[in-house]
Amino acid sequence: MTSIEDVAVATGVSTATVSRALRGLAGVSEGTRARVLSAAQELGYVPSSAASGLASGRTMAMGVLLPSIERWYFSAVLEGVDRQLRAAGYDLIVFSLGGRGANRERVFHRSILRKRIDALLVMCMELTEEEHRSLRELESPTVVVGGSVQGVRHVGIDDRVAVRDAVEHLISLGHTKIGHVRGSGSDGLYFEVPRIREESFLETMASRGLPVRSEWCVFGDFRFNESKHAVTQMLSTVAERPTALFCSSDEMAFGALTAATELRIRVPEELSVIGIDDHEFAEPMGLTTVRQVPEEQGAFAADLLLGELEGRTPLQCPPTQPHTLVERASTGPAPS
Amino acid sequence: MTSIEDVAVATGVSTATVSRALRGLAGVSEGTRARVLSAAQELGYVPSSAASGLASGRTMAMGVLLPSIERWYFSAVLEGVDRQLRAAGYDLIVFSLGGRGANRERVFHRSILRKRIDALLVMCMELTEEEHRSLRELESPTVVVGGSVQGVRHVGIDDRVAVRDAVEHLISLGHTKIGHVRGSGSDGLYFEVPRIREESFLETMASRGLPVRSEWCVFGDFRFNESKHAVTQMLSTVAERPTALFCSSDEMAFGALTAATELRIRVPEELSVIGIDDHEFAEPMGLTTVRQVPEEQGAFAADLLLGELEGRTPLQCPPTQPHTLVERASTGPAPS
């Protein structure tokens, strides 16, 4: 590998000057900079991140800790994070717990703390007190994306209001018999979001004086398949059917939609379905939903962290991210 | 930060011994090792990856270069890669081109080559000759996952055969009027797979003496929405409809399914639909498809690379990954 030394020799300057020139620092004459640049180019020189990281204390990499990569929300956030990071010349290191929390300790110690990252973005999970302390000692700025977590600032929509908007949309269409398809965090990894969504559903119903029937509330595990089964089961056994279903995520709403189709229950004439997310499939499936844009959330969070790494003053309370009701064909007036 | 020096002092041994003890190398008495371990534990010592990377030349990180994170196949592969890496104590660095190939040069030089990774897994895209050379100089083992690429070994299914299996399944059901929903790589990032799938469709049809009608072949861009529109358009304008549709991916098959539903075309009575992938939604949507398991492919590729990093002899031709036809409700006998 060609090192900074080689470039220095080739240009006839010191390594310090090469370093300065390459990083665009002030205090290098234009002539020298040009010669350094071309020599570096010529030699195919690429600085070693390990060496510069060791010397400068900055790794130019950011970590993202998440429960799993594959879920729509997570990969979308990742996409947004990556976009900003790439633009800023930072690398993205992914720490996935792969659905299980078991190896979490190892992830944290063997990876995150190894001075490999300058900042950490945590997706929808709580850090233990000890993990927090470790990060504070490392002085790595941290932010949570997606689910509010006590004591840590977070970037995300206001789930409470988003749910209320969804449910009130149903109510405004005349629905009173409203069921709920809820999720939960696998292994308690991101339990906050499903909980808040359920609470808000109950609150909104209560505030409108509408009863909630427990047989209309089923568990869809944030998944299409689970939701489809649960909803099928519910719709085909219950004495009286709900006229609308609020689903805590679009994927579960897809399940509800599919269940309805298979049971020959017309949507929205007999059953309205609303979700949350605006998943890529929501539009083609005609699903009414509350849109959130995870990619933007990820980008926002990444920018926030990036800003702090560049010395901007820490933002203690990032602004709430926007959500919007998107009306499509899956909701309609309650049957009379 | 507590350094190896601190641990050495606390234990009363040299840093060299601490290093050996912590890494489990031979030549350290059990007593010493135990004392070192407990001191390290006590002090909360975590080795710096930059320092050890610089000194040893191994970063304990692997890179994954992909066109975008969010597409199902990519994130699923990533999940598999991460699983194996995590188990081996390696970190995962993600280089996403974010759909556009523009910043590719920068990604490569500013990131990949910066001695930040020990090996590179490339997803579905070709490396330029120069990129290859760079990696060879770095001596980083490389492998491509998902689409065969000339001159580089790759891990993936045999797309040609997979497509043939799908199409022959339709033919065996008596279909002769078969259409195709094809994809393509965005910006030529992963053009190989869609091309092979299309070719194989044509070949299979030809080999059975079946004509291919160009008006039945539409472009779905590997997406639900595009596919739905294209299929809707096609089915509602064509003089005679096909009785079956082979879709180059499940997501496009979902689009076809949805299009059919909206047009009140019964599946599979009037139209059979088959995809490729076995996407998470395929089962609940009742889609017949050819299953591939990207997570396993990613894990396999990661293992392959990991093995070489540990000195196992390079595998020039990784075995073809398996695919299986999964029959569900979306395919049935051709209408008579």
Next chain:
DNA sequence: CTGAAAGCGCTAACAT
């Protein structure tokens, strides 16, 4: 089995 010492390749004062 353990220690001393020489770097790995770069950055960051401090000089000039």
Next chain:
DNA sequence: ATGTTAGCGCTTTCAG
């Protein structure tokens, strides 16, 4: 504007 000089924290010969 540029060079000198120390390290950054670890690994790795080479001795003992």
